[in-house]
Amino acid sequence: MAFNWFQRQYQNSSDTPPPQEQQEATPPVTQTEQIDSTDLLAFAKSAYKNIQEKQKAAQVETTPEVANVEAAPEEPATVENTTTVAREPAPDNLSEVTATAALEVTYSNDVPESLDQTTPEPTAPSNLSFLERAAAERQAKQERLIAGAIEVEQPEVVTPATTTATALDEEVLAFDEGFVWSAEVLAAQGRRAEDISVEEITWLKKLRQGLGKTRRNILNQLKAIVGQGPLNQAAVSEIEAALLQADVGVEATDYIVHTLQKKLLAEVTPPEEAIAYLKQILRDMLDAPLQQASSLSFAPEKETLNIWLITGVNGAGKTTTIGKISHLAQKSGYKCLIGAADTFRAAAVEQVKVWGQRSGVEVIANPGKNTDPAAVVFDAIAAAQARETELLLVDTAGRLQNKKNLMDELSKVRRIIDKKAPHAKIESLLVLDATLGQNGLRQAQVFSQAAQLTGVILTKLDGTAKGGVALAVVQQLGLPIRFIGAGEGMEDLRPFSSYEFVEALLSG
Numbered sequence: 248m249a250f251n252w253f254q255r256q257y258q259n260s261s262d263t264p265p266p267q268e269q270q271e272a273t274p275p276v277t278q279t280e281q282i283d284s285t286d287l288l289a290f291a292k293s294a295y296k297n298i299q300e301k302q303k304a305a306q307v308e309t310t311p312e313v314a315n316v317e318a319a320p321e322e323p324a325t326v327e328n329t330t331t332v333a334r335e336p337a338p339d340n341l342s343e344v345t346a347t348a349a350l351e352v353t354y355s356n357d358v359p360e361s362l363d364q365t366t367p368e369p370t371a372p373s374n375l376s377f378l379e380r381a382a383a384e385r386q387a388k389q390e391r392l393i394a395g396a397i398e399v400e401q402p403e404v405v406t407p408a409t410t411t412a413t414a415l416d417e418e419v420l421a422f423d424e425g426f427v428w429s430a431e432v433l434a435a436q437g438r439r440a441e442d443i444s445v446e447e448i449t450w451l452k453k454l455r456q457g458l459g460k461t462r463r464n465i466l467n468q469l470k471a472i473v474g475q476g477p478l479n480q481a482a483v484s485e486i487e488a489a490l491l492q493a494d495v496g497v498e499a500t501d502y503i504v505h506t507l508q509k510k511l512l513a514e515v516t517p518p519e520e521a522i523a524y525l526k527q528i529l530r531d532m533l534d535a536p537l538q539q540a541s542s543l544s545f546a547p548e549k550e551t552l553n554i555w556l557i558t559g560v561n562g563a564g565k566t567t568t569i570g571k572i573s574h575l576a577q578k579s580g581y582k583c584l585i586g587a588a589d590t591f592r593a594a595a596v597e598q599v600k601v602w603g604q605r606s607g608v609e610v611i612a613n614p615g616k617n618t619d620p621a622a623v624v625f626d627a628i629a630a631a632q633a634r635e636t637e638l639l640l641v642d643t644a645g646r647l648q649n650k651k652n653l654m655d656e657l658s659k660v661r662r663i664i665d666k667k668a669p670h671a672k673i674e675s676l677l678v679l680d681a682t683l684g685q686n687g688l689r690q691a692q693v694f695s696q697a698a699q700l701t702g703v704i705l706t707k708l709d710g711t712a713k714g715g716v717a718l719a720v721v722q723q724l725g726l727p728i729r730f731i732g733a734g735e736g737m738e739d740l741r742p743f744s745s746y747e748f749v750e751a752l753l754s755g
């Protein structure tokens with residue numbers, strides 16, 4: 248019995264996913280849904296017992312999904328387009344597309360192009376206040392970033408991703424504080440104890456642990472300030488400092504503080520209530536880009552071709568993310584395919600093939616060197632259409648000879664998709680490395696112009712103190728976060744939930 252992450256429910260067979268209309272967004276959270284601590288413990292115990300029973304049952308009949316996670320198929324699943332894909336002639340106007348695809352992206356040439364994270368941070372004069380210093384340093388960082396927004400000089404990594412897929416049946420799930428916290432988060436979303444999966448608990452514990460550094464920084468300071476009476480200027484400055492340190496960004500910080508002030512200036516609010524109010528502000532911010540959407544959840548549409556174009560600078564985690572999403576999709580019963588269109592680096596193609604093998608998803612690649620990525624995408628779409636694929640994940644280059652080439656290439660790939668699959672549901676997702684904090688945002692803006700971004704995937708949230716960047720991403724780009732990654736393993740990426748993220752960020 249697999250747990251379907253897109254629908255947040257168990258399904259008996261990965262081949263028979265429930266119909267689309269059963270998909271539901273996470274129910275809105277209200278204070279009345281919070282359960283008291285005695286009930287909570289009983290709820291957690293009941294969930295724990297159910298999970299143990301399910302694990303025992305799973306040991307008796309091993310599910311094929313688990314087998315997939317643990318053992319790569321002996322036969323490589325990779326499909327080279329030269330042998331199995333019925334090639335259609337490339338569109339006549341391909342060269343015309345190339346010619347018209349040039350984007351008006353301006354770059355400065357007189358600053359270093361490297362985004363080397365080890366470069367010392369610029370420092371502002373010490374006679375400035377903390378906030379002025381933070382703003383000045385941020386400005387300097389942004390300027391550096393604008394210059395080197397895309398090209399990242401890094402040695403080519405030729406080794407395939409080493410991953411540690413979670414072996415669910417080997418896991419010994421402890422009934423600890425993390426379990427109870429995770430159960431509480433799920434209970435508050437209206438979940439029933441018998442429907443809670445070991446995967447959800449494992450993920451929530453991981454997310455909370457991953458955001459630990461950010462949480463400790465923000466929360467300790469906030470707890471000391473809010474609830475101590477109406478906010479005065481000194482308290483406001485301290486809140487601002489805590490948020491800026493977590494890379495929430497100036498714009499988002501201003502918004503949060505302004506909104507918080509409206510309530511806390513006027514009345515004396517107990518600390519718990521003040522934190523709950525802050526959580527609500529953050530959730531609303533994170534969900535703001537989805538205001539017009541019919542559902543907060545994000546899933547491929549069944550029985551339709553969904554094409555997700557995955558972009559981002561090299562090293563952000565694109566390939567790893569494609570592997571993880573393909574695994575999620577496969578487990579959730581979607582017919583999935585990967586197009587290896589990062590043809591600039593041979594190692595990238597090999598790497599994505601390894602992930603395809605691990606998740607049991609076929610990869611369409613071109614065996615030639617430096618082949619046209621648009622041609623790979625063309626072939627991948629043809630294959631997807633022939634096989635009635637539901638989710639085609641397209642890997643793209645994160646580095647080319649120069650930034651303009653990269654943007655041109657992305658535009659061209661996008662045009663091929665629009666032309667060859669006009670009825671497909673297209674998502675253009677940018678993979679952003681959370682450890683870069685604010686630095687990632689300028690990259691996002693540049694990619695946004697070329698790839699018509701519709702969402703962001705935030706990776707490497709584990710262990711960074713810059714988890715607040717999620718708020719900056721949404722506030723400054725107006726794009727929803729669709730997935731978050733908190734580790735290198737196959738199971739370490741999940742659909743984004745603003746409720747769970749904020750709880751992990753602010754629950755002490």
Ligand SMILES: Nc1nc2c(ncn2[C@@H]2O[C@H](COP(=O)(O)OP(=O)(O)OP(=O)(O)O)[C@@H](O)[C@H]2O)c(=O)[nH]1
Pocket residue numbers: 404408409559560561562563564565566567568595598644645706707708709732733734735739
């Ligand atoms: N800790 C952690 N590491 C991650 C996460 N996602 C990816 N990584 C690691 O980041 C490194 C780069 O990931 P890749 O998937 O190769 O990145 P890419 O964007 O495809 O880069 P190129 O292949 O160079 O274009 C790898 O070592 C991954 O294991 C994450 O959520 N947490």
